[in-house]
Amino acid sequence: MLCTPPPPQPPLQSSRRPRPLPLRAAPRCSKPNDAEPSPSPPSTAAAGGVRRQVLSPEGRAKLDPRPDRDFYALPRLVTHVDDGFIATLTGLYRERLRAGWDVLDLMSSWVSHLPPEVRFRRVVGHGLNAQELARNPRLDLFFVKDLNKEQRLELESGTFDAVLCTVSVQYLQSPEKVFAEIFRVLKPGGVCIVSFSNRMFYEKAISAWRDGTAYSRVQLVTQYFQCVEGFTQPEVIRKLPSAGGSPSSPLDAVMRLFGVAGSDPFYAVISYRNFKPM
Numbered sequence: 001m002l003c004t005p006p007p008p009q010p011p012l013q014s015s016r017r018p019r020p021l022p023l024r025a026a027p028r029c030s031k032p033n034d035a036e037p038s039p040s041p042p043s044t045a046a047a048g049g050v051r052r053q054v055l056s057p058e059g060r061a062k063l064d065p066r067p068d069r070d071f072y073a074l075p076r077l078v079t080h081v082d083d084g085f086i087a088t089l090t091g092l093y094r095e096r097l098r099a100g101w102d103v104l105d106l107m108s109s110w111v112s113h114l115p116p117e118v119r120f121r122r123v124v125g126h127g128l129n130a131q132e133l134a135r136n137p138r139l140d141l142f143f144v145k146d147l148n149k150e151q152r153l154e155l156e157s158g159t160f161d162a163v164l165c166t167v168s169v170q171y172l173q174s175p176e177k178v179f180a181e182i183f184r185v186l187k188p189g190g191v192c193i194v195s196f197s198n199r200m201f202y203e204k205a206i207s208a209w210r211d212g213t214a215y216s217r218v219q220l221v222t223q224y225f226q227c228v229e230g231f232t233q234p235e236v237i238r239k240l241p242s243a244g245g246s247p248s249s250p251l252d253a254v255m256r257l258f259g260v261a262g263s264d265p266f267y268a269v270i271s272y273r274n275f276k277p278m
């Protein structure tokens, strides 16, 4: 393992009130051959280590190979899923997150879907577009980083009670390393909630996701957790639009007439950082 001093700190930007940076760069550590699958067998990997690669090189490919930052250069102040999905997600956060927590919203934008009545100690946002993040009313701080270029989060280890990733996991080309970073920044016992639906920017989603099914996508995210030593067995929550029932709006009725479901299916995969290595 090679360890070098921390890299120059990219500025963390505060969305509302400038304040001294509470976060400092963790030492940068990398294996001599970081691109290769970890040679360690599962039983000997240290907590937080990547036990195996989930994706093949083809599975990581995108149709649009241009840098992701170019794709997200212009702010998109839209919601990427429907109200039913967002209500389910906010309800899940209400159940699983506690007031006073430190929360990291990875791959965020101008909305975080957190319960409005819950006050967290700190919500740090991350994404690719500074203008979107600056508009997010729940963020205390944010930083911009392309996780397909470099996965290291310049955040201290063991400092977050929760890490959230909403309708974005399909864009990660090195999810094994990103989930190892999520593990690192979580406190022991901290939770990670990854939620998604069936929508995507098709040309920017990895092929393993694009070419998959709802079932295989849940399996994929489950394996992203399982490939990092020390996460608990992932829990899956599904809320699918009911086949029957009455349409909630005229548009819904028309969409059903054409065989298009009126609401977005909801999937969440949840795992905790174990208190002790298993």
Ligand SMILES: C[S@@+](CC[C@H](N)C(=O)[O-])C[C@H]1O[C@@H](n2cnc3c(N)ncnc32)[C@H](O)[C@@H]1O
Residues within 6 Å of the ligand: 068, 072, 079, 080, 106, 107, 108, 109, 110, 111, 112, 126, 127, 128, 129, 145, 146, 147, 148, 149, 165, 166, 167, 168, 171
């Ligand atoms: C569909 S939006 C979801 C935004 C937000 N989580 C939400 O719930 O509305 C996808 C987000 O993924 C993030 N993203 C996509 N590619 C990324 C990359 N290579 N590195 C970091 N973030 C990325 C962008 O910030 C973008 O806002």
